[in-house]
Amino acid sequence: MGPLPDEVIDAAPAEPPTVLTLRPAPKTHVTVRGLCKSFAGVPLYNNFNLDLPRSQIVSIFGPNGCGKSTLMNMIAGLIPLDAGEILFDGKSLKDTKIGYVFQNYRDALFPWLSARDNIAYPLRRSKMPEAQVQARVDALVKLFEIRFDLGRYPYELSGGQMQTVCIMRALATEPEVMFLDEPFSALDFEMTLFIRAKLQEAHLATGTTMVIVSHDLEDAVFLADQILLLTRRPTRIAELVSFELPRPRTPEAVSDPEFVRVKAHTLEVFRREMAA
């Protein structure tokens, strides 16, 4: 059961809801209304509604093939919708600055630019004066406490360093919403811990709304304020679970009773949806 008043949907089944018929919950940043998407005639999403809260980290978690990444990519504008509307504070995507961190960092960075120029690239292309570009990159270097040489090319960096550069590049333009597609799946545990910590710091420092898709339950819960649990296809919201452990959360937080409770509950919902 999601946070949305279901009776509104039931009242008008013929008309897909819009932001006018189904108002966003308070403190909402991103509203998804009446989203429909089919692949090869098989509906994946049908009249899907979702509110993403402002300045929070939402993890999307669900069974294989339920379209976690598809949902995020539709919100980020990478996959077209069949029907529905997605608004950011009432604006369309066109008027919204977003950041995106890909699972495959190696393919996402530009190997012909140094790591520093990769981070600066979106700023330079937005015609920011060079002095400001340098200041912005320096601020990110400070925030992320970078100790490796950013003058090197991406292929000279380790996987964790590359993904760090990707996150810095996505944050460079000060996006309103940042999307992360399985950001840890190609990283070893040490780098996962490092990037988790850095993402939390960046989130605390900037208050950027973040959406993370993860196939690892621990990753999904650890960073999240809200865990969005999806059902099998056709995909609906199984539950939106809150996780209110204060930040910054240290690696030891995984043994905190609250973490254990939320993770166990999430797993239970996940199991139930798998069996459904």
Next chain:
Amino acid sequence: MTRRALPLVGPLLLFALWQLMISAQWVKPVLLPPPGETVAHIVGTFASGSIFPDLWATIYRTLCAFGIAVVIGVPLGVMLGSSEGAYRSVEFLIDFFRSTPSSALIPLFMLIFGITDINKIAIAAFGAALIVLFNSAYGVMNAKKTRVMAAQIMGVSRWHIFKDVMLMESLAQTFVGLRSAVSMGLVIVIVAEMFIGSETGLGHRIIDAQQVFNIKDMYGSILVTGALGYLLNLLFLLIEKRVIHWSGKA
């Protein structure tokens, strides 16, 4: 030290075998001069300068043909590659003429250009341009989708996505094309010099030496031609390594 000497083993073995064939009298000396004498002959043609007019003529024609191929092939290939529909509609033509040995077109080109220097350059340029075009087009078409999406999400304009991402992505493949094209250009220039009435060029020199049975000069010119092809390839490899430093690493 020993590892570094390994590449020399092959050539030394070849020269040893060559000498053996002569010492054992497997081949008549009129058909195969001894390696030492052949090398001495090459050194002699360089010392006297008699080889330079032919060497320069071949280099000049190859580079002219290559230059034309690049000027036509790269922009056209990039344009076709950026619109998959456009490429698909001419794909058959490109593949057909790429598969046609360019030497088969020599008579046709003789009809158009006559027996001139331009003819040799034109036919070599034709063969090389197709290789450049094909590789540039594929370089653009095979640009990593993730990189293009990353730039799209940054809100970068279509023109800049093309220039900053797709064009840069295609460079590695384009350079593979350039390297093959310069080799192809040399092959066609040599063939053309042999069979399209020619006064200069290594191809002309080889066939001339054969006609008058100047066996030493024939072998020497063949080796010089081989060395030229090898050095051109090496030069392009070095440039590629410099310019496309990320090639094969990302």
